[in-house]
Amino acid sequence: MQIGMVGLGKMGGNMAERLRRGGHDVVGYDRDPAISDVGSLKELVERLQKPRAVWVMVPAGKPTQSTIDDLGELLDPGDIVVDGGNSHYVDDQKHAAELAEKSIGFVDCGVSGGVWGLKNGYALMCGGDQAHVDRLMPIFETLKPEGEDGFVHAGEVGAGHFAKMVHNGIEYGMMQAFAEGWELLEASDVVKDVKGSFKSWRTGTVIRSWLLDLMVRALDDDEHLEQLRGYAQDSGEGRWTVQAAVDHAVPLPVITASLYARFASRQDDSPAMKVVAALRNQFGGHATTSAEGATEKGADSPGADVVPPRETERR
Structure with a gap:
């Protein structure tokens, strides 16, 4: 089967290679010309035979949205876009609706396997119409690990990325x-x-x-x-x-x-722990550490002299 792969990083590049080893015709596009088969998304689409299938493997959020927007302008009715990145399932539903207006199919596919997937295969969790998933099954069968497990059509659009x-x-x-x-x-x-x-x-x-x-x-x-x-x-x-x-x-x-x-x-000097340390010092006289790293004496320190609160302050 022929497929376009957009994004040839650590995951996308290895997935493209596994598909090629499995006998598929893969046309890859990446912003890095050193690893790209074509010079643009437009050229990628032109290289693919109709009905086309394009797998998007770029970071979630704006990069994915931008890529799908561009493909929506380049592809024809009957083509299919697969989002294999880590998109939010809510975004999948939005992307599917936008492409459906142009009669372009959409499948979301959660992919797990990391850098070991080239050798061991990738666990795939898909969402979308049954007809679209069925059409892509030769691709899924090659990407998944050998055996009966490693693939699920989890439900409608968004279900794959939710899983x-x-x-x-x-x-x-x-x-x-x-x-x-x-x-x-x-x-x-x-x-x-x-x-x-x-x-x-x-x-x-x-x-x-x-x-x-x-x-x-x-x-x-x-x-x-x-x-x-x-x-x-x-x-x-x-x-x-x-x-x-x-x-x-x-x-x-x-x-x-x-x-x-x-x-x-990610906090070298936790603001919340400053509050905890200050409160422990206030109610229990526990020792604190200054910003310079020096230890200040508290009631639990040798030689500390802490004046206890008045009776009314204890209540």
Whole structure:
């Protein structure tokens, strides 16, 4: 099958290569001319035979909107656009409606597999009309892992990215659990081989997983993670998952806490913790640390002299 691929970065480039290895005719476009097969979106569309299929693999938000707007002007009725990026499912519904006015089909497809997908295949979660999905099945069959799992037509437009959004929310929680367990083991003076403990869990335990394998791989490279700064970015899906939970009144304490932990990681000097430290000093006389790093004495410090509040202030 012939398909156009827009965006040939780490994911899109590997997906295009997997499709080529599977016997498909892929015409790729990227803003980087060194890796692009064509010089423009217009040239890409002209290279494709009708009815066309174009897979968009660019960052969510404005880049995706701009690309779909441009394709809407270049494609013909009967063509199909696939958004394989990490778009918000609400945007999918908007994009589908805009393209439908021109009789152009739209399928949203959440893709998971990272840089390992070229070798292992990609888990695909699709949303859209059954006829559009059926037409693209040769592409999906090549991209997915071997076997019966790894692909789902989750529902109408938006369902694919909604499923991928929840997938990434679960991923946040799982990574946070591994992170907290590692930190506790590192802080303990009882466990001497933290890396070995993680390795021992890879076989026979209920937490064995690909994430655990990747954790061991990271510890093999840097046993105490001393080369890394404790800073974690988020790409948006965690936020959208929490927002959707509020919309549907579904409690997500683990996923929400893991998202907030990422926010906390970006604060070298947490404003909220300044308030906590100040209040602990006020009600309990606990020691505080100045902005310069000096420790100020509190009631729990040797030699501290804190005047207790008057009886009326205690109430």
